[in-house]
Amino acid sequence: MQRLFGKVALITGAGRHHGLGLAIAERLGREGAKVVVTDIGVPATDLGSDRIGTIAEMNTVVDELRAAGVDAVACALDVRDEAQVQRAIATAVEHFGALDILVNNAGVGFLMEPLVEMSRERWQTVLEVNLMGAFLCTKHAARRMIAQGTGGRVINIASVAAKSGSIHLAAYAASKHGMVGLTRSAALELGAHRITVNAVCPNHVTTGLGALQNDYRAKQRGQSVEEYLAEMRGRIPLGRVGLANDTAKAVAFLASDEAQYITGEAMNVSGGQEVH
């Protein structure tokens, strides 16, 4: 299916193997979109350098996408830096002539600790990456889409933690709840320009971030990771945890013409785990 033929998509936090961002880039590319793969690229001491993407990994990911027939380009982007956001959007336009689809996927969800122990700085880091980053990217992508006059799509990767609380992830859950507020507000403002804005809310997927959460939760309960995952599967009506491709398929649908009358939604992709 080439539902996105000729469209240009920019995806944040997409430069890591096994991540949702890469699965989204692959899927949009397979459906005909040209993709700008972005990721933070350089070490950031507040995030833990081993947990975020490097330039080398992002370049490898882009080489692999190209080898699979996807028209892709890499671009370093720390979503907290407004000048870098503007540069990334300019890169999309320079390489591919337009920007039609923005996927706000960059996020940190591995900084887990009890609320009563969380520092102000830690709170701020999570909110800045997960929520302010999505705001900055939406602002500048929407400016470009409005100037183009051809409509557009903004898709925010939230979480089931955007609908319910999450133990030892207070800042993360607050940022993802905030992302839904951003989604709804942006949908109201941008609808006049035929730009739809939606969020996708996945449950657990064993990505880099997901694996770190599993390790933490299993240790907290005195379980092995496999025991913890088995218990989790038991709570999911469809009987398995999420796959990166479950989210990628939902994003491709929301990016396509088939979803042209859907905006302001926060769609669960959780096997029935989250139902509101």
Ligand SMILES: NC(=O)c1ccc[n+]([C@@H]2O[C@H](COP(=O)([O-])OP(=O)(O)OC[C@H]3O[C@@H](n4cnc5c(N)ncnc54)[C@H](O)[C@@H]3O)[C@@H](O)[C@H]2O)c1
């Ligand atoms: N894995 C899950 O269980 C799960 C569930 C629901 C939602 N999500 C969300 O999906 C998104 C992708 O996460 P993932 O699970 O693929 O993990 P991941 O760690 O593979 O991906 C997150 C990406 O964000 C990047 N990043 C971190 N800080 C950044 C910054 N300042 N600027 C730009 N990029 C930055 C990282 O380098 C990484 O590539 C996140 O927003 C996450 O909250 C994940």
